[in-house]
Amino acid sequence: MPMDHQLNGDHVSALDIRNLIVFSDLDGTLLDHRNYSHSAAAPALARLRHLEVPLILASSKTAAEITPLRKELGFSDCEAIVENGSGILEAVDEDSDEGDATETSYHAICQALERLPPCLRAQYEGFSDWSAQEVSDLTGLSIADAANARKRRFSEPGLWLGSEADKARFVEAVTAMGLIVQQGGRFLTLSFGGNKSERMMEIAARHSRQGMTPFIVALGDAGNDLAMIEQADLGVIIPNPTHSGIPPCKGEATGRIVRAEAAGPEGWNQVIMSLLDRAENNRS
Known part of the structure; x- marks a missing residue:
């Protein structure tokens, strides 16, 4: 089904360009999985900038990695x-060249690791060890x-x-000790919690205007x-030929999630x- 037809549901019928906010994964989504290029998205990126639509990057990358890319x-x-x-x-x-991140918890994670029994600590190697x-x-x-990936x-x-x-x-x-453990495709990752969805809603709340609730669009390619x-x-699943991708979702039946x-x-x-075309048509 052509993309413009997928975006004709009731959920986008009253979309206002003034309250649109876009959240996007990077690798395999905005960045090509083979060469990490975003050149194919240049027209849409330029249009978002022109219309002053916020683009919030959401990634496993560190602040040190995302700062130059965001700029x-x-x-x-x-x-x-x-x-x-x-x-x-x-x-x-x-x-500016660099932004501040919310208060770091990395030192506390490393301290927690050092409080483990030596027999367990010796069997886990992380970025701080390498x-x-x-x-x-x-x-x-x-x-x-x-080196930037180590700046956690x-x-x-x-x-x-x-x-x-x-x-x-x-x-x-x-x-x-209060840590959350997540097993990814390659690494076993420790943190004090938080996920992309929770942060998305936190940031969207900051962008609320009086009388206008942000219309959130989120794009990603993986679990x-x-x-x-x-x-x-509006959720958007980007196909990624390097893995099995995201299985069918309930929201696809209503058009709230599209591929x-x-x-x-x-x-x-x-x-x-296509989304910006629809939003601008609504405004005219």
Whole structure:
């Protein structure tokens, strides 16, 4: 079904460009999964900037990784969700190079790890234990990008090196210290909580105007984006040929969740351009 037809439901019939806010995952969504380029989304990005529609980046990347990308895209005046929702990178003025993130909890995570019994601590290795070269070897990032990935503020990804029985003991021990444990595709990540969906609603509330509730659009390609997509007024699933993707969702039956026709930034561009067409038609 053509994308413009998918966006004809009642949920977008009264969309006002003045209360639109867009939240987007990065890798595999706004950024091409092969080369991390966003060039295919250039028309939609330019149009969002022209219409002054906020674009909130939401990623597993750190603040140090997102800051230069956000500036390159032209949305430094918008907050960003970092480390899979463990924290928020605040907005900055156009001429600034770096924004402040909400208060860091990373030191407390590392302290909690050091309070573990040595037999358990020795079986978990995280970013704080590795050099930039080791992170690069594990992830495929360049040395410079790996160094930025190590500048963590809210979460500690790592590898479990021991048995499943000891892993269960490890999880029980860190959970008792208030940490949340999430197993991703590669890393076992520790944090004090927070996810993309919770941060999305927190930021959207900041953008509320008197008498106008933000219309939230959320785009993503993977399971860790699903809660954000389901919580939004319009959720957009971007296909990603590198993994199995997001299974069918209830919201698809009503049109509240749609699937882009193309992968990565090409599909992202198609959806945003169609949505902006609809919003501007509503205004005229």
